[in-house]
Amino acid sequence: MSKSTATTAPEPSGSAGPSKSFIVGNLAACSLLWGSSYLFIKLMAGDVAPWAIAACRGLLGAATLALFVMARGQSPLPRRHELRHWLVLGTCNGWLPNVLVAYALIQLASGPAAMIQAAGPLVTALFAHVLFLEEQLSRRRLVGILVGMAGVAILVGPRVIEGGGTALSLLAMVGATLSYACANLYTRAVPPRAGDPIRLALGQQMVSGTGALLLTLTVSGWGALLALAPHWQAALALGVFATAMPVAFFMRLIRAAGPTRAAMTGYLVPAVAVAMGVLVLGETLELRQVIGGCIILAGVFLVSTAPAGGRAG
Numbered sequence: 001m002s003k004s005t006a007t008t009a010p011e012p013s014g015s016a017g018p019s020k021s022f023i024v025g026n027l028a029a030c031s032l033l034w035g036s037s038y039l040f041i042k043l044m045a046g047d048v049a050p051w052a053i054a055a056c057r058g059l060l061g062a063a064t065l066a067l068f069v070m071a072r073g074q075s076p077l078p079r080r081h082e083l084r085h086w087l088v089l090g091t092c093n094g095w096l097p098n099v100l101v102a103y104a105l106i107q108l109a110s111g112p113a114a115m116i117q118a119a120g121p122l123v124t125a126l127f128a129h130v131l132f133l134e135e136q137l138s139r140r141r142l143v144g145i146l147v148g149m150a151g152v153a154i155l156v157g158p159r160v161i162e163g164g165g166t167a168l169s170l171l172a173m174v175g176a177t178l179s180y181a182c183a184n185l186y187t188r189a190v191p192p193r194a195g196d197p198i199r200l201a202l203g204q205q206m207v208s209g210t211g212a213l214l215l216t217l218t219v220s221g222w223g224a225l226l227a228l229a230p231h232w233q234a235a236l237a238l239g240v241f242a243t244a245m246p247v248a249f250f251m252r253l254i255r256a257a258g259p260t261r262a263a264m265t266g267y268l269v270p271a272v273a274v275a276m277g278v279l280v281l282g283e284t285l286e287l288r289q290v291i292g293g294c295i296i297l298a299g300v301f302l303v304s305t306a307p308a309g310g311r312a313g
Contacts, residue, residue, distance in 0.1 A: 017134075018256045023304045026253040030246045030265045035272025037242035039280055043234040051216040052224040053238070054098050058209025060239020061247060065202040078203055082194045085186075089200060090207020093183030097176035098212060104172040114270065116173045117180075118152040121145050121263035121303075124181040128259045131185060135258050144302025145260075148267040151299055155270055155292030180266075184259040187251060197251035205247060264300045271296050 037057075044053060066076035078086050104113055122145050128135035187200060194200075216224050228235050254262040271293040277283040 020305055023253070023257050023261055026249050026257075027261070027265060027268065027300065027304060029249045030253065030262075031268035031272050033242055033246035033249070034265065034269045036276060037238055038273035039276045040234045040238040040242055042277075042281065044228070044231045044238075048227045048231060049216065049220050049224040050102055051212060051219055052228060053235075054095070055209060055212035055216045055225070056228050056235050057238050057243050058094065058205050058212050060209075060236065061243035062202060062205035062209050064240045064244035065198065065205060065248065069198060069202055072198075074199075076202060078206075079194075082199060082203060085190050085194050085200065086203025086207055088186055089183055089204040090211065092179045092186065093204055094208025095211030095215065097179040098208070099215065100172040100176040100179065104169045104176065106169065107166055108169040108173060112170075113173050114156045115149075115153060116170070117177050118149050118266065120177045120180050120266045121148065121260070123177060124184050124263040125260040127181060127185055128188070132188065132258065135260055137260070138306055140306040141260060141303050144264075144299045144304075144306065146299070147302060148264065148296050148299030151292045151295030151297075152267055152270060153292075154288055154295060155274065157286070157288050157292075181259075181263070184254060184263055187254045188259050190255075195255055197255050198248055200251045200255075201244070201247040204251075205244065261304055264303050267296045267300055 041053060069076045101113070101117075125135075125137055125141060125145055129137040190200065250262060250265065274283075274285070274289050274293065278285045
């Protein structure tokens with residue numbers, strides 16, 4: 001699609017666009033909250049099946065958002081014009097990539113998997129450049145995205161060159177990355193009538209959690225869910241603080257600032273996860289991780305502060 005025929009997605013925040021403080025604040029909130037999910041998952045790892053963790057996370061996130069929606073005097077059930085959007089987002093940003101990543105990591109080492117997923121912001125930016133007039137990929141944005149990818153590579157470190165994996169596992173990881181990118185782009189294009197960020201977040205978690213629950217029951221049965229009981233504090237924190245809240249912030253960020261900027265959370269979340277591992281779990285912080293984190297921050301700064309609409313900067 002040429003630039004002359006590209007579509008302009010609805011801009012809830014007005015023609016002037018969101019302020020830099022809005023973008024940076026929401027990026028920070030999303031990254032800090034999502035980054036904490038690794039900590040809560042580690043506290044359950046080995047005792048609870050990943051399918052059950054995904055189901056618990058999605059359903060608790062949906063329940064939290066449903067309570068918030070009801071407190072606003074609205075029904076948590078989908079309206080007719082919202083149903084399609086909820087199904088698409090719950091699939092593309094929920095159960096489908098979760099299944100693909102889980103399958104890929106059975107054989108694929110974590111280093112290559114992390115780098116494939118780190119390509120997500122670049123893929124999102126390239127498609128957004130074609131689809132949305134206000135998302136033209138300026139030199140500053142492109143440099144920031146590539147700098148962020150380099151930072152992730154340094155953060156992951158030696159694991160980048162780990163081997164393993166079949167062609168199918170590689171394709172599964174690529175598929176997950178594309179699925180996330182499609183969800184980001186789709187969120188930006190949802191019409192204003194169905195584009196309330198809180199309701200989009202609610203719908204995504206309802207569909208994602210239900211899909212993961214059905215998968216858990218099919219693969220592992222009810223026993224996998226019962227294994228969550230001893231870890232109810234970590235599960236509750238994962239569903240409320242590390243899922244419901246960041247998803248709501250993320251939807252708001254995409255709707256106001258566009259998918260290119262919002263996708264930079266993909267670089268920030270690993271850095272936050274490393275920092276929390278050091279501060280809470282007592283993990284060792286290496287010099288390359290400090291350098292990688294600083295480079296990631298530099299890349300995110302370039303993208304988040306770049307002018308909208310492809311102006312040079």
